[in-house]
Amino acid sequence: MSRYKRPSKQYPKNWNRLRFAVFKRDNYICQMCGVKCKIDGGLRSPQCHHLTPINCGGTHHWSNLVTLCKRCHRLVHKEWIEKKDKYGR
Numbered sequence: 001m002s003r004y005k006r007p008s009k010q011y012p013k014n015w016n017r018l019r020f021a022v023f024k025r026d027n028y029i030c031q032m033c034g035v036k037c038k039i040d041g042g043l044r045s046p047q048c049h050h051l052t053p054i055n056c057g058g059t060h061h062w063s064n065l066v067t068l069c070k071r072c073h074r075l076v077h078k079e080w081i082e083k084k085d086k087y088g089r
């Protein structure tokens with residue numbers, strides 16, 4: 001519905017290739033819980049996580065990206081948001 005673009009969602013053109021390169025580098029293993037990820041594996045689907053968030057000056061370079069399973073990825077971002085709440089941004 002919304003037509004405006006959020007800056008944090010601006011991914012490079014080769015994003016798809018980039019994330020698969022990261023998954024391959026990490027052997028599709030979640031860098032948090034060590035589970036072997038599977039495409040379309042529900043909570044075990046591999047996802048790319050930015051170590052330094054884009055809106056904190058991070059880049060889309062693969063050195064700033066890690067493979068996380070969907071479950072951990074969700075957790076990481078939840079914790080991050082909670083922390084931000086606790087310390088008031």
Ligand SMILES: [Zn+2]
Pocket residue numbers: 030031032033034035068069070071072073
């Ligand atoms: Zn995981």
Ligand SMILES: [Zn+2]
Pocket residue numbers: 048049050073077
């Ligand atoms: Zn992330």
